[in-house]
Amino acid sequence: MAIRGGRPAARAGRPPATAYRLSWRILDALEAVAARWPARAEGAVKWLLLAPALAVVGLLVFGLVVMADASLRVMDFRTYQLGEDYSTANYVRLFGWGAFHATLWRSLVATLLVTLFCLLLAFPYAYALTRTASARLRRVLLVGLFLPFFVGQVVRAYGWLVILGQQGLVNQALGLVGLGPYRLLFSYPTVLFGLVQYMLPFAVLMLAPALAAIPEEIERAAASCGASRGRTLLRVVLPMARPGLIAAALVVATLTLTDFAMPAILGGGTNDFLANLVHDQFFRTSNAGLGSAIALVLTLLGTTVAGLLLAAAGVGALGLRGAR
Amino acid sequence: MRQLPLAGGVALALLLLLAAPSLVVAGASLTAGGIVQFPPEGLSLRWYGRVLEAREVRDAFLRSLEVATVCTALAVPSGTLAAIALARWRFRAALAIQLYLLLPFTVPLIGSGIGLMLLFGELGLLGRVWPVGIACCVINLPFMIWAVAASVNALDPELERAAASCGAGPVQTFLLVTLPAVAPGILAGALVMFVLALNEFLVSLLLVDARTVTLPVQIYTQIRAVITPDLAAVSTVYVLVAAAAVLLLDRLVGLEIFLRSR
Numbered sequence: 001m002a003i004r005g006g007r008p009a010a011r012a013g014r015p016p017a018t019a020y021r022l023s024w025r026i027l028d029a030l031e032a033v034a035a036r037w038p039a040r041a042e043g044a045v046k047w048l049l050l051a052p053a054l055a056v057v058g059l060l061v062f063g064l065v066v067m068a069d070a071s072l073r074v075m076d077f078r079t080y081q082l083g084e085d086y087s088t089a090n091y092v093r094l095f096g097w098g099a100f101h102a103t104l105w106r107s108l109v110a111t112l113l114v115t116l117f118c119l120l121l122a123f124p125y126a127y128a129l130t131r132t133a134s135a136r137l138r139r140v141l142l143v144g145l146f147l148p149f150f151v152g153q154v155v156r157a158y159g160w161l162v163i164l165g166q167q168g169l170v171n172q173a174l175g176l177v178g179l180g181p182y183r184l185l186f187s188y189p190t191v192l193f194g195l196v197q198y199m200l201p202f203a204v205l206m207l208a209p210a211l212a213a214i215p216e217e218i219e220r221a222a223a224s225c226g227a228s229r230g231r232t233l234l235r236v237v238l239p240m241a242r243p244g245l246i247a248a249a250l251v252v253a254t255l256t257l258t259d260f261a262m263p264a265i266l267g268g269g270t271n272d273f274l275a276n277l278v279h280d281q282f283f284r285t286s287n288a289g290l291g292s293a294i295a296l297v298l299t300l301l302g303t304t305v306a307g308l309l310l311a312a313a314g315v316g317a318l319g320l321r322g323a324r
Numbered sequence: 325m326r327q328l329p330l331a332g333g334v335a336l337a338l339l340l341l342l343a344a345p346s347l348v349v350a351g352a353s354l355t356a357g358g359i360v361q362f363p364p365e366g367l368s369l370r371w372y373g374r375v376l377e378a379r380e381v382r383d384a385f386l387r388s389l390e391v392a393t394v395c396t397a398l399a400v401p402s403g404t405l406a407a408i409a410l411a412r413w414r415f416r417a418a419l420a421i422q423l424y425l426l427l428p429f430t431v432p433l434i435g436s437g438i439g440l441m442l443l444f445g446e447l448g449l450l451g452r453v454w455p456v457g458i459a460c461c462v463i464n465l466p467f468m469i470w471a472v473a474a475s476v477n478a479l480d481p482e483l484e485r486a487a488a489s490c491g492a493g494p495v496q497t498f499l500l501v502t503l504p505a506v507a508p509g510i511l512a513g514a515l516v517m518f519v520l521a522l523n524e525f526l527v528s529l530l531l532v533d534a535r536t537v538t539l540p541v542q543i544y545t546q547i548r549a550v551i552t553p554d555l556a557a558v559s560t561v562y563v564l565v566a567a568a569a570v571l572l573l574d575r576l577v578g579l580e581i582f583l584r585s586r
Contacts, residue, residue, distance in 0.1 A: 027493075027496050027499070030496075030499075031493035031495050033495075034495045035337045046409045047409075049408060050405070050406050050421070052401060052406070052407075053402045053403060053406030053469065054404070054421075054424070054425075055402075056399075056402050056461060057427055057462065059430060059458070060431065060439065060462050062439075063438075063440045063441075064431065064435065064436075064439045066439060066442040066443050067442055070442055124330065124331040124338075125503055128328050128331040129335065129583065131328055131331070132332065134445075139579070140339070142583075143579070144338075146573070147342070147343070147480075147563075147567060147570050148343075148345075150523065150565070151345075152540060152562055153561045154523075154525050154540045154544050155523075156346070157345075157547075158543060158547055158555065158559055159345020159348050159559070161557070162345075162348050163345070197345075200341075200342060201342065208583050209584060210580075212584065231414075254432065257432075260433070260434060260529075261526065274434075275432075279529075279530075282441075282530075288442070295438040296435070297433060298434060299432055299434075300434030301433035302431065302435065303431055303432070317572055
């Protein structure tokens with residue numbers, strides 16, 4: 001105080017400025033408690049900090065265990081209870097079930113096509129995003145990626161219903177030139193279209209860091225060595241962007257394979273994917289056993305693909321570099 | 325733009341494609357007519373008034389707010405502490421812990437959703453609103469950890485050591501140095517968790533019953549029945565919330581960090 005105190009007289013009537021504040025007392029008390037912590041249990045602190053998160057994810061693990069358990073029991077349709085005994089009957093039934101095969105096939109073909117189209121479209125978007133000299137364009141392109149992510153799938157699918165419906169935007173426009181109306185909704189291509197639009201931001205966000213990591217000088221070097229733009233793209237940029245392309249493909253593939261909302265809303269019940277089949281088993285047929293079996297197969301499929309992604313990209317995906 | 329004619333052109337066309345559903349929903353909600361169409365037939369806010377009167381929609385919105393609040397309240401402490409622990413201490417099984425904490429991302433939503441539905445069913449928690457919030461926290465927790473971890477990694481450990489050498493105890497250092505330094509990451513994570521829980525559809529659909537529908541489920545059920553402009557008004561609320569979230573996130577951490585290579 002003496003250093004700053006140009007007006008010591010003004011403070012005369014007040015308590016001394018060095019009074020011990022309440023917040024300090026609280027902190028001291030906390031420190032005292034912390035000091036009581038036995039030195040031997042020093043290592044337990046980090047586990048205590050980690051415990052809540054481990055418990056939260058533990059719910060998911062517990063859920064999967066309950067699901068696996070249910071998938072091994074057969075539904076008794078006289079009592080609507082799962083049987084007491086374990087059996088693989090649900091899985092056996094799955095592999096001989098025509099509807100399952102058709103749905104699996106439909107989901108897999110969609111996964112392949114959506115992944116292909118997403119990569120094709122995400123590449124120029126990510127390229128423009130990372131290479132543009134205009135900060136404003138970059139910002140606009142970034143906001144365009146994040147906005148749909150936060151808008152949510154149902155609202156976006158609803159937007160497509162308004163655009164593609166019988167009296168939707170597209171059919172109104174076609175009507176002006178004397179065409180249509182066409183039945184655009186509730187078809188397989190529409191579901192694929194909705195999925196591509198939904199997955200595009202994920203693909204761009206996985207691809208962009210990989211493209212950003214390629215120095216522009218390398219492209220200029222290729223050009224100065226006489227490579228055309230196309231040749232530079234094919235021989236230099238694409239091979240260097242491969243990790244990003246693989247990551248984008250795997251993310252899009254897992255999300256597409258296991259999607260529910262787009263087939264349900266844009267497919268109108270006739271273009272179901274595996275997740276819709278699971279939902280129907282629980283809420284329409286009330287067969288929790290068979291539903292659990294499909295869900296488990298789907299979980300294993302999805303987790304395998306995602307595991308490949310982690311192996312390829314490293315656990316750095318969580319952004320944790322560990323202690324330094 | 326001049327250097328990137330093709331990529332730039334494609335990107336702008338895709339931008340339009342990405343924005344189209346949101347723009348059309350917002351436009352359709354302003355119609356004065358009785359059916360959903362775009363461009364709207366005359367401008368009016370009457371469908372917003374209709375939404376405020378519609379009890380079902382209003383209740384569903386309040387339930388979604390409760391879900392998002394529960395989710396964020398659970399995610400902030402658990403995610404923050406875990407991120408700090410993982411970034412500041414060395415764990416023997418670090419790889420296994422990280423893979424475990426990433427499970428919510430590697431297990432498909434339909435799998436986690438059905439699993440949690442069966443688990444909550446056994447625990448007698450179905451048909452209530454707050455367990456949906458817990459489920460949303462479970463499936464999105466890696467986002468929270470990720471956001472905080474980015475801040476912790478950017479924090480120079482020397483700062484904490486300096487605090488300690490100035491006589492601050494561990495609690496004081498944690499509360500007055502570490503936490504304020506990672507606050508932007510915590511806020512960004514909380515924001516993401518809140519908005520994603522507000523939007524969560526599939527897991528909500530599996531966990532709710534007719535009395536506890538959340539707003540995304542309400543929208544889903546209504547578009548399957550009949551499409552009316554009041555639904556466009558509700559959806560526009562989501563678009564506005566999303567826009568606010570993106571702007572806030574940009575302020576807090578800057579969207580450009582997503583372009584940085586890891």
